[in-house]
Amino acid sequence: MLFNSSRSMxxxxxxxxxxxxxxxxxxxxxxxxxxxxxLKGIKAVKRGEKNAQYLDKLLRLTETMQYTAKCGLGxxxxxxxxxxxxxxxxxxxx
Amino acid sequence: xxxxxKISINGVSVEIDQDTTILDAARQTGVIIPTLCYHKxxxxxxxxxxxxxxxxxxxxxxxxxxxxxxxxxxxxxxxxKVRNSRKHIIELLLSEHNADCTRCYKNGNCExxxxxxxxxxxxxxxxxxxxxxxxxxxxxxxxxxxxxxxxIRCQRCVRTCAELQGVNALTVAHKGDQMKITTFFxxxxxxxxxxxxxxxxxxxxxxxxxxxxxxxxVWDAIADKTKHVIVQTAPAVRVGLGEELGFGPGVRVTGxxxxxLKRLGFDAVMDxxxxxxxxxxxxxxxxxxxxxxxxxxxxxxxxxxxATSCSPGWIKYIEHMYPDYLDHxxxxxxxxxxxxxLAKTYYAKARNLDPETIVSVxxxxxxxxxxxxxxxxxxxxxxxxxxxxxxxxxxxIMIKQAGIDFMRLGDVHYDRLMGESTGAxxxxxxxxxxxxxxxxxxxxLVTGRDVPFDNLNITPVRGMExxxxxxxxxxxxxxxxxxxxxxELKCAVAHGLVNAHKVMESIISGESNYQFIEFMACPGxxxxxxGQPIPTNxxxxxxxAEAIYAEDEGMPLRKSHQNPEIIKIYKDFLDHPLSEKSHxxxxxxxxxxxxx
Numbered sequence: 001m002l003f004n005s006s007r008s009m010x011x012x013x014x015x016x017x018x019x020x021x022x023x024x025x026x027x028x029x030x031x032x033x034x035x036x037x038x039l040k041g042i043k044a045v046k047r048g049e050k051n052a053q054y055l056d057k058l059l060r061l062t063e064t065m066q067y068t069a070k071c072g073l074g075x076x077x078x079x080x081x082x083x084x085x086x087x088x089x090x091x092x093x094x
Numbered sequence: 095x096x097x098x099x100k101i102s103i104n105g106v107s108v109e110i111d112q113d114t115t116i117l118d119a120a121r122q123t124g125v126i127i128p129t130l131c132y133h134k135x136x137x138x139x140x141x142x143x144x145x146x147x148x149x150x151x152x153x154x155x156x157x158x159x160x161x162x163x164x165x166x167x168x169x170x171x172x173x174x175k176v177r178n179s180r181k182h183i184i185e186l187l188l189s190e191h192n193a194d195c196t197r198c199y200k201n202g203n204c205e206x207x208x209x210x211x212x213x214x215x216x217x218x219x220x221x222x223x224x225x226x227x228x229x230x231x232x233x234x235x236x237x238x239x240x241x242x243x244x245x246i247r248c249q250r251c252v253r254t255c256a257e258l259q260g261v262n263a264l265t266v267a268h269k270g271d272q273m274k275i276t277t278f279f280x281x282x283x284x285x286x287x288x289x290x291x292x293x294x295x296x297x298x299x300x301x302x303x304x305x306x307x308x309x310x311x312v313w314d315a316i317a318d319k320t321k322h323v324i325v326q327t328a329p330a331v332r333v334g335l336g337e338e339l340g341f342g343p344g345v346r347v348t349g350x351x352x353x354x355l356k357r358l359g360f361d362a363v364m365d366x367x368x369x370x371x372x373x374x375x376x377x378x379x380x381x382x383x384x385x386x387x388x389x390x391x392x393x394x395x396x397x398x399x400x401a402t403s404c405s406p407g408w409i410k411y412i413e414h415m416y417p418d419y420l421d422h423x424x425x426x427x428x429x430x431x432x433x434x435x436l437a438k439t440y441y442a443k444a445r446n447l448d449p450e451t452i453v454s455v456x457x458x459x460x461x462x463x464x465x466x467x468x469x470x471x472x473x474x475x476x477x478x479x480x481x482x483x484x485x486x487x488x489x490x491i492m493i494k495q496a497g498i499d500f501m502r503l504g505d506v507h508y509d510r511l512m513g514e515s516t517g518a519x520x521x522x523x524x525x526x527x528x529x530x531x532x533x534x535x536x537x538x539l540v541t542g543r544d545v546p547f548d549n550l551n552i553t554p555v556r557g558m559e560x561x562x563x564x565x566x567x568x569x570x571x572x573x574x575x576x577x578x579x580x581x582e583l584k585c586a587v588a589h590g591l592v593n594a595h596k597v598m599e600s601i602i603s604g605e606s607n608y609q610f611i612e613f614m615a616c617p618g619x620x621x622x623x624x625g626q627p628i629p630t631n632x633x634x635x636x637x638x639a640e641a642i643y644a645e646d647e648g649m650p651l652r653k654s655h656q657n658p659e660i661i662k663i664y665k666d667f668l669d670h671p672l673s674e675k676s677h678x679x680x681x682x683x684x685x686x687x688x689x690x
Contacts, residue, residue, distance in 0.1 A: 026273025027141040033186035064182040
């Protein structure tokens with residue numbers, strides 16, 4: 001997916017996670033709670049309530065979601081999350 | 095014989111039956127895989143993901159409860175990947191859970207707490223989600239408290255309500271972060287089609303669904319010197335209570351239970367089994383009277399089949415679901431309510447007590463009994479017939495609070511007047527028991543002989559099959575009952591409301607032509623009741639049933655009409671079954687309820 005350089009990648013991820021949080025059917029734990037944690041987590045890092053290392057904890061969480069979620073929705077959250085957080089880490093923090 | 099396949103679990107090769115799930119295969123080989131949403135009574139959901147395992151060669155982890163083994167599978171249940179993921183999942187569940195464990199009713203008997211303890215989750219790294227949710231506690235039902243903040247969305251309650259009970263009071267609503275377990279239009283539990291059976295409580299792994307407890311009220315009554323506090327114990331409690339107090343399943347603790355109740359300070363300890371025997375006298379006579387009205391008087395108003403009325407969960411179910419069939423119910427109150435009505439009349443008179451000062455407590459394997467005691471029509475003694483209903487679990491809590499070393503108690507006998515019972519009263523606690531007890535008495539009443547089964551054991555109505563049938567042919571009746579000569583009494587027994595539904599539908603369609611049916615709301619009958627110790631599963635129910643029948647076999651008297659205290663109460667107080675006095679005190683009526 002392409003975005004021009006004026007786009008805030010934080011907002012892009014925020015938008016993705018908002019979608020996943022809402023569209024998760026809510027059945028399985030990793031997807032239902034995981035999506036909520038990821039969304040709240042990046043906001044907390046952005047606001048400075050959690051330190052930057054919390055992003056690494058969230059990255060490990062997306063790995064668990066990929067391994068354990070019941071369907072493709074929860075399993076695929078890791079793709080966008082890790083791609084954005086790993087490539088635009090500073091945008092997530094500042 | 096099932097085909098065998100070879101798999102490897104944690105490097106150990108094992109041979110197991112084809113179609114065994116990974117979870118069962120592991121358990122068979124001594125490897126424990128933790129679970130939350132899995133329950134032996136219910137269909138597999140696979141939604142908590144706690145039971146994930148690694149299958150070599152696959153990137154993703156697999157839910158062990160929902161996956162059958164395949165030839166050559168190499169399974170790891172404790173690899174680093176599994177452990178890290180599982181820990182994550184427990185942490186996620188805890189982040190969404192009101193983990194105020196010390197203030198939780200289920201503290202000490204919570205599956206999530208146990209898992210958190212095993213995996214030593216000591217930190218709260220993830221953000222606590224509870225404060226962001228508008229959780230409310232539903233305390234409106236007299237039986238069930240529902241606290242969504244403790245719910246882990248495993249849906250065991252939903253599956254219980256649908257699969258075991260066919261009631262569907264609890265269901266899943268919304269999706270994503272809004273997903274929750276709720277009721278029709280999110281109404282309160284007292285306002286929906288809920289039978290109060292408590293099976294959801296018994297199947298809930300956490301404190302999200304618990305009984306409304308009346309422990310403090312009972313302690314207060316015991317401490318009040320102006321009150322005379324009497325207690326009755328239901329048949330199924332004696333085979334369940336031990337599980338909460340250090341014994342294994344299926345251990346009978348009748349004598350110890352009576353001893354413990356006396357030590358708790360109850361003024362008199364008597365037995366619901368006594369009123370179970372009384373129920374048989376009344377209900378058996380009612381059945382025979384109905385048969386006579388139909389066959390001799392050709393009364394068009396008399397309804398068959400006659401259905402039992404001991405199970406308050408079943409009563410509320412039929413009131414909601416089949417209000418046109420309320421005439422089929424026996425008018426007999428349940429043994430609990432018969433006891434309550436007699437406690438403040440017969441007992442009060444015999445002991446020369448002011449009924450106003452009597453507090454009547456019952457120990458039941460049941461949460462629907464709390465609702466039943468609360469019914470407005472249950473005031474026939476002139477007072478509230480039963481003041482407080484405690485479950486088996488609540489009694490265990492009181493015994494622990496009182497510091498009683500239950501294991502070391504000696505056996506004590508029930509108090510006189512309403513404490514004597516027969517084997518027929520005891521088997522009320524198992525599915526088929528009411529039927530068996532009724533047949534033992536009714537057959538003898540009609541023919542003067544024992545029911546024609548080996549050693550009074552009517553085995554066709556025993557066991558855990560959902561719907562059981564038995565036919566008893568009446569031969570050579572006494573003079574008064576000659577119209578019953580050659581009549582085949584067709585009986586059925588249903589336990590679990592989903593089976594009650596099947597039987598009711600077969601009656602409506604005209605497929606079946608039973609005369610007498612026993613209905614019990616809970617799987618296994620009262621011994622599997624919603625107020626019994628947690629866990630309850632098929633194996634534990636079987637053990638409790640064995641204990642019930644062993645107790646029956648061990649009784650010197652095994653037919654209700656032989657109970658000396660029953661003979662005495664009819665002589666001194668009630669005159670005869672279905673007398674005016676028994677109609678007033680021991681019988682009741684039912685009210686149609688809405689389906690929504």
